[in-house]
């Protein structure tokens with residue numbers, strides 16, 4: 320499941336591309352300034368070594384004060400003002416692209432996972448599907464502490480602040496899977512507060528979001544009854560059943576996710592191990608180790624795997 324660390328220098332959408340277009344000029348300008356300063360320094364050192372350092376004090380400076388005023392004040396001010404104006408312009412362009420977004424997804428950041436709520440009633444966790452090739456508006460909120468939404472290949476960071484709605488947009492050029500990360504320290508599992516933005520071809524997205532909005536099919540197995548009777552139902556929702564807890568992720572279509580809790584592949588083995596004791600994957604999460612017997616747990620896991 321581990322993928323290479325995503326980078327803003329590997330942009331996959333117009334947001335990150337704009338940021339990259341600021342990053343490189345800034346790198347080259349600062350490199351040029353650094354090299355020029357080093358050249359002056361090395362020249363002075365070479366001259367000092369040749370003529371003796373005492374002679375430097377006695378020599379009448381050729382450019383003197385005008386040089387200090389121009390190279391030390393005027394040119395740096397010009398460069399900084401130029402970069403400032405250019406970045407303001409780029410930031411303006413960056414915020415404008417989102418004005419075209421017609422689709423809005425609410426993303427609620429929580430310790431230590433991400434909930435995505437869609438206009439048609441679909442609710443999912445840690446895997447935020449978007450249609451590829453168009454900007455999508457995100458409404459960012461937080462259920463507990465401050466978090467920060469960051470998908471390096473797609474966009475700049477934006478904070479999730481409890482009690483305050485922030486808006487941003489994301490767009491991916493092509494269908495693909497883009498790794499995101501909480502970028503504001505939020506507690507023990509901050510580093511494991513991982514999510515994926517999954518950009519789908521528009522027709523694939525439509526199908527996905529329609530499926531996610533539907534209630535779970537009643538399975539009628541002992542595992543389903545165990546899940547509903549156990550503590551699981553107090554923290555997790557499975558739409559279409561009596562399970563309506565909201566401390567943990569909505570599990571209505573858990574089987575369609577590629578990961579569990581954003582951190583491991585969604586396999587039977589991992590699902591069982593996570594349900595038995597999530598603290599082996601994410602120490603400190605508010606989900607307790609299970610009180611079910613091994614056989615009961617197997618039945619519950621079978622049930623969870625039917626939730627597609």
Ligand SMILES: [Cu+2]
Nearest residue numbers: 466501505512
């Ligand atoms: Cu966080």
